[in-house]
Amino acid sequence: MIRSEVRDGITRVVLDRPGKANALSGDMLALLAAALDAADTPVLVLSGAGRVFSAGADLSEIDGGLATDPVWERISSRIASYPGLTIAALNGTAAGGSLGMVLACDLRIAVPDAAFFYPVLRLGQMQQPTDLARLVALVGPARAKLMLLGGARWRAEQALAFGLIDQIAAPEDLDEAVSALGVDAVAARRGHLAALKSLCFGGEQ
Numbered sequence: 001m002i003r004s005e006v007r008d009g010i011t012r013v014v015l016d017r018p019g020k021a022n023a024l025s026g027d028m029l030a031l032l033a034a035a036l037d038a039a040d041t042p043v044l045v046l047s048g049a050g051r052v053f054s055a056g057a058d059l060s061e062i063d064g065g066l067a068t069d070p071v072w073e074r075i076s077s078r079i080a081s082y083p084g085l086t087i088a089a090l091n092g093t094a095a096g097g098s099l100g101m102v103l104a105c106d107l108r109i110a111v112p113d114a115a116f117f118y119p120v121l122r123l124g125q126m127q128q129p130t131d132l133a134r135l136v137a138l139v140g141p142a143r144a145k146l147m148l149l150g151g152a153r154w155r156a157e158q159a160l161a162f163g164l165i166d167q168i169a170a171p172e173d174l175d176e177a178v179s180a181l182g183v184d185a186v187a188a189r190r191g192h193l194a195a196l197k198s199l200c201f202g203g204e205q
Contacts, residue, residue, distance in 0.1 A: 004038070004039070009042045009043060010042075010186065011040075011043070012047065013032065013036065015028070016049040018048075018050025018052070023054065023059070024056065024057055026069065028058075039082070042185045042188065043086075043185050044085070044087070045087045045089050047090070052092040053098060055095050056095045056096020056098045083193065084190070085193065087181060088107070088109070089175070089178045092111060093114050094110075094116055096117075103135055103138065107181060108166050109165065109166065109167045109168070111174060112168055112170065113156065114165075116147075117151070118135075121148060135164075138162075138163050139162045
């Protein structure tokens with residue numbers, strides 16, 4: 001359900017449950033947290049299998065408390081504090097809790113038909129506080145309200161214009177785009193990379 005591979009200074013962690021739109025179960029979240037904790041390369045890439053990055057939390061486990069499990073915050077915090085370059089390689093739509101992980105990455109690349117939305121109001125859920133802060137930092141408070149309170153669903157072009165993502169790449173070019181972004185990070189001194197990240201975010205993220 002979670003695949004992790006290391007090659008050429010890049011750790012790729014893949015959500016691998018395409019038959020369920022990579023919906024995240026409790027077991028998957030535990031495996032994902034463990035994979036992120038074990039990562040120790042200059043570049044960390046988070047992606048999904050199939051045509052969807054992730055539909056968010058597995059709705060069949062919502063009543064069991066999955067939506068409020070502290071593991072969501074642990075995962076996003078690990079990504080945000082990672083000392084290397086973190087890239088969300090979005091092979092498709094990112095929704096709900098999975099979008100929080102995307103927001104925690106340094107850079108976001110998406111395929112043209114990807115969509116982004118947060119159905120927390122409709123589902124009666126609460127967003128993780130740090131997710132909201134990162135969303136506001138990227139798109140501003142008005143557009144954050146548009147997504148959270150107005151139920152807006154943004155396609156890749158609109159998400160790029162709003163600052164939610166940084167680049168659009170065709171599906172067949174996604175891996176190459178990720179590798180190109182990671183070239184300098186792989187070659188850099190580890191401490192230098194971490195110091196630059198700290199300057200970008202004022203020591204916090």
